[in-house]
Amino acid sequence: MRRMVLALYLLAQVMTLSAGAPIFPSRYGEIAKCKVVDTAMYEVSYKIVAKLYTDPKYRHLGYTDVQTLLIGKRISATYSKDILRLREVADEERKRGAELITNYDGITFPEDIFKGYPSSKELTSSYRLFAGAGYGRYTEPKPNFGWEILPETKNILGYKCQKAKGKFRGREYIAWFSSDIPRSDGPWKFCGLPGLILAVQDTRGDFVFTCTAIENKKSTPIRFWTYPHIETTRDKLRHIILRMHKQPIVFCEQALGEKIYIGNTNKNRDFSFEWLWLEVE
Template identity: 40%
Template structure:
């Protein structure tokens, strides 16, 4: 009997040692992080650049289109006769709320103001698709991007203008309903990616989310072939009285650049934010670890995988 017990214990210990050895050699969990989102503006000042009657709201990368908490972002397209503005509604809302908070608390130091306020999507950190604004000037046939950089890198905020992109769409007979509107399918290739768009002839406006447009109707849904990014309309406001389309006065201080230089800069920031932050500000950005199981946790910067590849 003693021999049996001894053999059992020896086997159990051997198995336990093997399990321990396997745990020690287990690959660490990889956790990808984005650069830190910029602080909300404490003194948001806007100037009117046009006026319009249509506001279109898009869910960015929605897991469930019926649940705003599953969006990466809620974005807004304001359309006027001279130009349109495309921006993150969540980011703009936070800027407005923090500015209002500061006005109500003027004696509080700026650094003590809330970092962000209001609702925001599931995406964490900085993204050019949340923190850039895009203006399409129809009279000049020009698109301007104002790129707001991550926290601590305000000196690198930049802007550029380029000719309004001309997309070579192929229109298909296939249809589907988006946000209650009958839409028709169109596809095109643009700067290294293939896109599918669904546009509505019921809204004869040649525009859409991000840099997309050029169809004989408003684009209500669009995505690239790899489903890296998707934009889907979740609401349209038709205003009887025109509303002002505004531009942030802070954009005037953004340094001028061109699209390719900005693309390179964004890539470097996305892939090496901590070192760039250290070199720019003298202070390394905060890094986070997994307090629950640090031995099986490894943090890496999220790779830069933009819509424009060229």
């Protein structure tokens, strides 16, 4: 079977038949294994609505997530809010000596992005791979979206926002930013405008980010993960991710060093599913 509607949910659950999951260090990554690199001045929440397929037959399939953007004086970080919360829960369970940790069986945006780290002109991406396969990490220069600022304006959460359009690695974007919040930042890798980006989406409608809340912060730590990662380059990680989606069961078996069985018949092991990443190129 080439496509399985719940393929991603299946892979999130392949290692458990109960409400818990065996403790794999790479399952969430321990929140205690981090270093604090800055302190947030703002905490911004974005709702993400993302598609899973380009095929018109499957365009209705997608997922939603909430992304937290923490903006410090030098560094900002974006995390999946659910994964960040479950890292905290899992750490508490580990401290209590639990043999199982709470599992998450939903779909989340797979990248944590650290802008301004390790240097002001760079960013670092931490990418969650399937099941116990771990995390890939790479550093690259901050992106240039070639923004063109347009005259159109609208209000978002009471802030006056101005429209801009840009391009980056195979996609065109429409963004709305507010100069009332003079931080050149936004969700994921988005940056480079004279104000905080409160809404942005690609013109195909595959990924839509919408700000839902902005809070002033004074003491929230910005954590950079120090648990084990595959240290690599973006191009090499891209090949790993493509292989992971082409043969997900084989990929996870190789990562875990054991067989994965699907139900009683163990059929449909050769399915694959399309991989939509924001970066087409």
